[in-house]
Amino acid sequence: MxxxxxxxxxxxxxxxxxxxxxxxxxxxxxxxxxxxxxxxxxxxxxxxxxxxxxxxxxxxxxxxxxxxxxxxxxxxxxxxxxxxxxxxxxxxxxxxxxxxxxxxxxxxxxxxxxxxxxxxxxxxxxxxxxxxxxxxxxxxxxxxxxxxxxxxxxxxxxxxxxxVGREYSPSITDGLEYDFKLGKAYVLKEGDDVAIMGAGVVLWDALRAAEELEKKGISASVINLLSIKPIDEQTIEYYARKTGRIVTIEEHSIYGGIGSAVSEVVVKRYPVPMRFVGATGFGRSARSQRDLLDFYGINYKSIISSVMELLK
Amino acid sequence: MGERDGIPISLEELNKLKEIAERARRKVIRMLFYDQTIHVGSSLSSIEILTTLFYRYVKDGKDPINRDWFILSKGHAAPALYAIMSERGLVSDDDLWKIQDISGMLQGHPETFIPGVDMSTGSLGQGLSFGIGVAQGIKMRGGSGRVYVVMGDGEQDEGQVWEAMTHAVARKLDNLIAFIEINGFQLDDSTGSVKPKEFLPDVWRSVGWKVLNCDGHDFISLISTIDEAIKAKAPVVIFANTVRGKGFPVIENTKKQRSSPDDARKYLLNA
Missing domain, CATH: 3.40.50.970 (Thiamin diphosphate (ThDP)-binding fold, Pyr/PP domains)
Structure with a gap:
């Protein structure tokens, strides 16, 4: 990392x-x-x-x-x-x-x-x-x-x-050339078979999942939503059309969070199958944030299994 | 309006204030013709306080730091505020009678989109904290504005009031004057039967506020107390003894907020 x-x-x-x-x-x-x-x-x-x-x-x-x-x-x-x-x-x-x-x-x-x-x-x-x-x-x-x-x-x-989080901060967007604009998402990686969308530190897992999928011959787009409200409806629709399937990841409950926000756009503009990687309950103590993300399955492994499920 | 603080009140001005308050009281009661869900009891408890503040103290103006601010933290007394605003020519009679109506401007609780409203309220316990922010902002910019906040006695149950009470003292805000109306009732029952309140002045004093008392329906008492509050070098709280439903016998000094249009008509014809 x-x-x-x-x-x-x-x-x-x-x-x-x-x-x-x-x-x-x-x-x-x-x-x-x-x-x-x-x-x-x-x-x-x-x-x-x-x-x-x-x-x-x-x-x-x-x-x-x-x-x-x-x-x-x-x-x-x-x-x-x-x-x-x-x-x-x-x-x-x-x-x-x-x-x-x-x-x-x-x-x-x-x-x-x-x-x-x-x-x-x-x-x-x-x-x-x-x-x-x-x-x-x-x-x-x-x-x-x-x-x-x-x-x-x-x-x-x-x-x-x-x-903003705390200490944990894997490098995700270092060296990328883009300016922040309200309501604008940023493409971290282009791919055709699935779009992985999210925001925050868990995008490191999105990129890692895309790498692993590549080895299996599956090409994934990775989108940094960054602006959750307003959300970039155009970009979401574009990648829904382009890839036909979406997996969202968030360090947050899947009820009402980023996955929900994306699905609100998708069902309105271009419905495609989706999977949601995120929390469904409370957390617990751990020595590191990474341990918790892995413990609750908010990581690249869950993204990969979600993608495989969508591709079945 | 405003800027009369410290000047002794003349009999003429006293009579003028009484007339304004009486007209405002009748307007609040008349609103019952049009809407029976407004909080008449709490509004009538506030009439003289609002009249005194707006006709003698609150400096108008556009400059946010060199004018005074008025925050109705007990937002359910909005009808009283609107009635005084109509006396001041800020809202029309037509607006008043459309209170809470879908086509009207005047909301059940104050909103800043209504001309003359400084803070959107309605959720109790928030006005004092906002007032502290405004008072602090005025101080930082070297402005001359003062902040007046009106709260209810039931409102004192809110934990945020404690947070704000201690905060104002920490900031040494001597441009902040709070009122607590002691009318003895909150939504469900008399204040004492819900939660004791008699210790409140001691608490505010212990925390570091200057505590004053007055008769919240008596102009002389209100004016002399506010004049004293303005001179203080600390945040001041004025415990104003008031009567819920003051002047409207069918609900006076009861927990009843409302009455019928018939009762309102009888009052307006006889009074």
Whole structure:
């Protein structure tokens, strides 16, 4: 497995400081997880624009909404799971008033491996994508963060959910030349027999599966969806037509997540058989995120067996 | 409107406030002709507070940091807010009578797409946190605006109020004035029978707020208390004793929020 110099959260933390230098209206708000999320890098540079509200997620959301109402650009940084505690505040204040508040979550999916199921968040994509006005972006690796986060802060207004992991960050998009654009998917590999689609760190498994399939004479396209809401309907339709079968992979529940989002497009535009690789229950403790992905079968092996099933 | 703080009230102004409040009260009750599901009891509890704030304190303006903000955290008292807004000429009578109607602008709870509404509310316990964000934003930009938040006593059950209460003190926000209406009722029952509330002033004081008390239906009491609140160097909470359904005898001081169009007609003809 190819490594990255920085983890997902370190990359985000450093980039947040760079954006803070560029955009003076950025304020960073967290609920006592500044160090673990790397939001505290921002505090070192801009102590007056950094707020730790304490372990008070609900208050944090409306506080950010209020700052936004006076013209600031709040970036709310929290663990994915504990931000969900304030879902109703996100819904009723930020989304309902369509305020310019960005939510950046670390520790998403299984990335908080040791802490177990209370800290692992496999429901957030579904909960965020259902909200009117909310955009949902999931970078694949540190390179994808560097591509997308500046654009998000500089060009996109309104509520946006940005899903970052923790340490685990296999290289997926390094060296690829593409710019982030809202609602645009990116092709990581071209192939004719099946399309593997997903977002986040599990795209490493999508590429690995494609490699293995190649050895069996099966050619797979791999699509980095990146923008889950809005989603790239055109690209999804194109690859549904081109390959005739789709496997989705996500580090998230298959109920309401990325697979569901893709299937909503597919049934509308060009129905093809699909399989969904993802979680169906809670997580558990493990020494590494990789152990969990393998334990729950959210990996290249499951993708391969799903593809074989579709090709039968 | 607004910017009268600190100026002693004249008899003329007092009478004017009373007249406005009385007209607003009648408008809220008249809404019952058109919609029987609005929260009349909670609205009538807030009339004098809203009248006082909007006619004497809340500075209008477009600049978000040099005007005042008003947040109706107890969003179900929206009819009272709309009635005062109609007195201020922000909404028409036609709008008022279409409250909650599919063709109307005025929603069951405040929405920011309604002119003059600063925060969309309706889910309890969120207004104070938003107010803290606004007050903090004003401070950071060196603005002169103040933030007024009106909450209910039942609303104090929400855990988020605790989060916000402690947060405002940590930020030393002296441009934030919160009201808690003590009318003694929440949706299901009297507040005391649902959850005790009598310790609330002690809690707010212990946390670090300046705590004031007033009669929430008496203009002199309201004005002298708000004048004192404005001078404070800490966030201020005003416990305002009010009566649910104030002035509308068929529901006054009961948990009943609503009444019939017939009762409304009788009141409007006799009062």
């Amino acid at each position: 190819q490594g990255n110099i920085y983890s997902m959260r370190d990359t985000f933390g450093k980039l947040l400081v760079e954006m803070g230098e560029k955009l003076k209206d950025i304020v960073v708000i967290t609920a006592d997880v500044g160090d673990s999320s790397r939001a505290s890098y921002f505090k070192e540079k801009f102590p007056d624009r950094y707020f730790n509200v304490g372990i008070s997620e609900q208050d944090m959301i409306d506080f950010a909404a209020g700052l936004s109402a006076t013209g600031f650009k709040p970036v709310v940084v929290d663990f994915a799971m504990f931000l969900m505690r304030a879902w109703e505040q996100i819904r009723n204040a930020v989304a309902r008033m369509n305020l310019d508040v960005k939510f950046v979550v670390t520790h998403s999916g299984y990335s908080d491996s040791g802490d177990g199921s209370s800290h692992q968040c496999l429901e957030d994509i579904s909960l965020m994508r259902v909200l009117p006005n909310m955009k949902v972006i999931i970078p694949a690796d540190p390179a994808d963060i560097r591509r997308s986060f500046p654009v998000i802060m500089e060009e996109l207004r309104g509520p946006l959910y940005y899903r």
